[in-house]
Amino acid sequence: MSVLYLLMLLLSLGGMAVLDWRFRLFFWRSPGRAALVLGIGVLFFLAWDLLGIDLGIFYRGETALMTGVQLTPELPLEEVFFLTFLCYLTMILVQVARRVLKPRV
Template identity: 35%
Template sequence: MAGVYLAAILTSHVGIALLDARWKLAVWARPRPALVAIAALTVLFVAIDVLAITMGLYGLGESPALLGWNLAPHFPVEELFFIVFLSHLSLVGFGAMMTVVNRS
């Protein structure tokens, strides 16, 4: 059961990447700015997570779906993959919204 959460994140990210490629919504439309935005959002969200962990606002939960690999205390490797996915998803969602608005 270990690794199921990471597999779900990666599968979802592949789906979003395929939508992005098909409709050219973010990375496939303008790769350099999109990748810079994803990197910047990833850094921001990791900083927020580290701050929240440091303040004791949340910690690592117990789940058999996690791999058990931590990048830092209370910061599982899955969290980093989720943050990258969330950043890409946000750009794809924004690109889709702008496509719809511009066609109206």
């Protein structure tokens, strides 16, 4: 049992938060809206995971890098943090793309 993967996910989330704070991209631009969007995204992908697990499509891979904590059968604790990172990264990239592709006047 290890917490290495979880720590790397938390470190990555922290890095995303620093970028977000520095450039006011997502949470520091509109905290309420950002929390709603991120929450909906994470819940959508959790539902997707649970459906895939129920259908026998998704299963937990064995690795020594994970805590071994299961939220439900085949759904490790780290999955929630991974989905949060994935959704947060996507929203940061959307905001960066908007700024870069914004028409110049």
